[in-house]
Amino acid sequence: MVLHPRSPVRVLASPRPPRRQRKQPSSSVTANITCFSRTWTNHLQCLKQVFTLIHQAGIQLKPSKCILAEQSVSFLGHIISAEGISSDSDKLRAIADLPLLKDVHDVRAFLGLTSYYRRFMKGFTDIAKPLHDLTKKGEPFLWTNA
CATH class of the missing domain: 1.10.287 (Helix Hairpins)
Structure with a gap:
């Protein structure tokens, strides 16, 4: 399991409101959780463990943002699949098209x-x-x- 937390960034275009009017900071966190497995049984065990940890931490998931049981995944400029790790052809095309x-x-x-x-x-x-x-x-x- 790989967890890459990213904190959301808030940009203010105007001066801060007075202290009494400020809202409490958001407690939302964006994270990428990637679970790789060689077999379907191992994958289900991994997902069960991940979901258990998420539940114990009190984290809520947004179903529309979840992708489960993919045959291949684009991750950090690579394609990860059952065949192994390969380079992402879109990234290589971008390199080839550089001036x-x-x-x-x-x-x-x-x-x-x-x-x-x-x-x-x-x-x-x-x-x-x-x-x-x-x-x-x-x-x-x-x-x-x-």
Whole structure:
């Protein structure tokens, strides 16, 4: 079970009201709970445990926000399924559609983004070496088609 809590953010566009008029802060919490299992029986056991913990904590779920028993899940830029973990094709398409890199800052940002998927690319270090060379201090930034 993976739990990723995120606190809601409230932006005020006007000055705060006087103290006596302020409402009590909201106690709602947004969380992603992901339960992965190899078999349906194990999945049901995992869900039972998760729901028990949620009930004991006094947390209420909004059914319209719950997704149960999916064959594959998009999670943190990956697709997780019974076959294992793979890269999300939408994310890879976004990387492929990036504009040409113009400076060292762009190269560093690109390397950071693509390094996230290095486990799926055989020989990533060799492929990325020319880009890493462009980021060395004192090296002129020369972008060629070679």
